[in-house]
Amino acid sequence: MHKGFVLYCLCDVIYDGRAYSTLERGNYLIIYKPDGSLLIHGSSKSTPRNYQSVGSKVDLHFKNGGGGVLVSNNNNETITINIHHVIFIEHLHKWSDNDIIISKTEKELSEKLITNWSKYIKGDFVSITREFKTSLGPVDIVGIEANNTHHVVEVKRRKASISGCTQLKRYIDSLSEHVPVLGYLASPSISATAFEYLKKLNFTWIEIGFD
């Protein structure tokens, strides 16, 4: 199947793979993209009822009488759509493939923190590194002082929650075996419980946002 299409039809759906699900007979909107993506949308919610990711193989087969079957296969994931009645099908010619250009990301926030480092963290720094590698994963930013103290910063672009503290603690645990460390969580805001936990761990919260 070369071109994408959008199909509105009366159908029911069975999915089997990582999980198993059924969708009872009804009118659903089905979108197929040339890269193999398949989406089945109901009349509410922005996430599809069923879906298949890039790379799936689709076989659409119409029978005499208006019905048909669409089978999508991707590794061990299968979606079977029993089509009872086609309401419309439109093929999508010259469908564009551009990506959005986005800003206000976590990366931007990290860069802002590094650019204005001395405004947020005091010390005699020898280096400041983004995506600093540890044995338990990369840290957003690590600043190293002349006395080898590592200032470890986890950056969140949204309100920080308890899982952000946990993530920071993991990096600190990894590094503190070898070097002196200080921990920071940088975000526009932070939940009350996360802030309590952070204090308990002797880490510092840095307030930073997009102006």
Place this chain on the structure above:
Amino acid sequence: MHKGFVLYCLCDVIYDGRAYSTLERGNYLIIYKPDGSLLIHGSSKSTPRNYQSVGSKVDLHFKNGGGGVLVSNNNNETITINIHHVIFIEHLHKWSDNDIIISKTEKELSEKLITNWSKYIKGDFVSITREFKTSLGPVDIVGIEANNTHHVVEVKRRKASISGCTQLKRYIDSLSEHVPVLGYLASPSISATAFEYLKKLNFTWIEIGFD
């Protein structure tokens, strides 16, 4: 706007809200649902280029000459679609709103572990509780022995990674202040680094899957 529709058109898109993004002029598929969901799909990937969640207010306005503007507003999130040329628009009548019925979820795995508890964990248990509350969030399962030892189990329905270990450690840290604890991570499989970290933390991996 009462009914949903699917619109294929030449347009460009600007989003402003939590982040900011632009999508250059091209042919995109736009889906609008009666609950306010709005999706803008390009010809690849299963996720939309831009979207608006449930509850947004849409204003679609066509001009003489075939062009138009669609503006979607939701709290402080705005999508503006400049429509240069409509290729087709279809309104979706009697669009179904059923949910899928799903199985093979994490909840099912937890229930399987509880049902066959003695096959996985040895001890003289007084209680086994799902969604056991701690000060740092609920644990999937906690089994308590007569001697008050708490067996703390974090369940993952897929291959466990290092973040699952971190999550378990947080619960253990919370409970170990008050009671003796033992930690377990239960999943169908586990990554090598996660397994190493788990051993280091003196926790136990339980292999459990969907038959």
Place this chain on the structure above:
DNA sequence: ATATGTATCTCGCTC
């Protein structure tokens, strides 16, 4: 409304 975790997460990046 806030907080927390799951997801058939998806996607991108690094090793």
Place this chain on the structure above:
DNA sequence: GAGCGAGGTACATAT
């Protein structure tokens, strides 16, 4: 390909 984390995550649930 595996592993890890971001995401305008969305979504359900509990408080």
